[in-house]
Amino acid sequence: MVDAPSYGVGTDWRRFEPVLLRLMDVEGSETLSVYRDHGGYTALEKALAESAPDELIELVKDSGLRGRGGAGFPAGLKWSFIPKDPSLPKYLACNADESEPGSFKDRYFIERDPHQLLEGMLITSYAIAAELAYIYIRGEFVHGTRVLERAIDEARQAGLIGKNILGSGFNCEVYVHRGAGAYICGEETGMLSSLEGMRGEPKLKPPFPAVKGLYGMPTVINNVETLACVPHIVQYGAEWFKSIGTEKSTGPKVFCLAGHVERPGLYEYPLGISLRDLIEEVGGGMLGGRPLKGVIPGGSSTAVLPPDKLDTPLDFESVAEAGSMLGTASLIVMDKTVCMVKAAANLAHFYSHESCGQCSQCREGTTWMAKILDRIEAGRGRKEDLDTLLDMCHSMKGTTICFLSDSAAIPTEAFIAHYGEEFEQHINEGRCPITPVERLR
Secondary structure (H helix, E strand, O other): OOOOOOOOOOOOHHHOOOOOOOOOOOOOOOOHHHHHHOOOOHHHHHHHHHOOHHHHHHHHHHHOOEOOOOOOOEHHHHHHOOOOOOOOOOEEEEEEOOOOOOOOHHHHHHHHOHHHHHHHHHHHHHHHOOOEEEEEEOOOOHHHHHHHHHHHHHHHHOOOOEOOHHHOOOOEEEEEEEOOOOHHHHOHHHHHHHHOOOOOOOOOOOOOOOOOOHHHOOEEEEEHHHHHHHHHHHHHOHHHHHOOEOOOOEOEEEEEEEEOEOOOEEEEEEOOOEHHHHHHHHOOOEHHHOOEEEEEOOOOOOOOEOHHHOOOEOOHHHHHHOOOOOOOOEEEEEEOOOOHHHHHHHHHHHHHHHOOOOOHHHHHHHHHHHHHHHHHHOOOOOOOHHHHHHHHHHHHOOOOOOOHHHHHHHHHHHHHHHHHHHHHHHHHHOOOOOOHHHHHO
């Protein structure tokens, strides 16, 4: 890897040079030769030659790396939960399902820079003493699956995967497993159930996967982007990683910017860049210069933020303080032409369709939520509907096996809280206040 630029906490994001997306515009970036030409696999060599597994775990803990898949749990801490018993087989499972509406960052790592992911997986496997690693990929990513399998073959032929990697005595195999297109398999225990060949249904915790995971054995589950950060931490050190971002939200972050902006796309900047800067400067401003109406900051399962939150720094703590979650940092920007009732109904239908049906609060709640929102949007709403929806949301949060029920309730609550007048207009006037002509402007 090339020398990394040095930063200080709070460094202006305009000075930042991409680390994770450094090969985005390089031809042949998915090949082993190009990846090695840019310093690839030197971090793996360094880890195997210079560090004991426990030292790598402490390094990642010291870096402050938090999971990039949505929950933001400290990665090194998760690794440290793996039992040290040498008689137990350990596994690494990479969550590459990426089914969250609004998120398309992991697809880049899979299709354009697969060796960065593989290097991170191999270092992680060495740190937790896992000799078998799986990439659970979204079933629709057919091209990505082929790219990953070619990359694994290249790495195996080069002695980077398999037996006695780089002469170190460390063994590790990596396999790709395609899912069947279920959102619920993005939840870690649902993913493990699917990986084992069963229905993708989440399980009650504890026990947590680090203690009893894949095939009942200790398992670490990390997101694609989380694992892609690992080689850079090993290569440049924990202090370098901590010099990027904020004190509690360290490192670079890949942001997905979608919706009504002039330049949607993938952008890498330090955690802590403001919502305003990402939309107005990085994204080129609102599409057609129309006013901002709201932003979903972390993928569809997070609460929408109104325009008065535009100066919120995009880090885990600040977004939570603003009333939402950073999640996958997948921003959906909506302008004045969007009917917020229709947007809420659209999300409710998605979660109703994706519920695995185990928990009645989720199975019934998401279905009735979608029906009530449809009724309001069609101009047939009742005055008691908003109270009914809010009561349902309260009953659906924190009462089920996994987070899907919460993922439906949280956005609905936020849409009603910030755009209640629009909901009331639908009910009182029997129509959507945003006319088709306005939606075209």
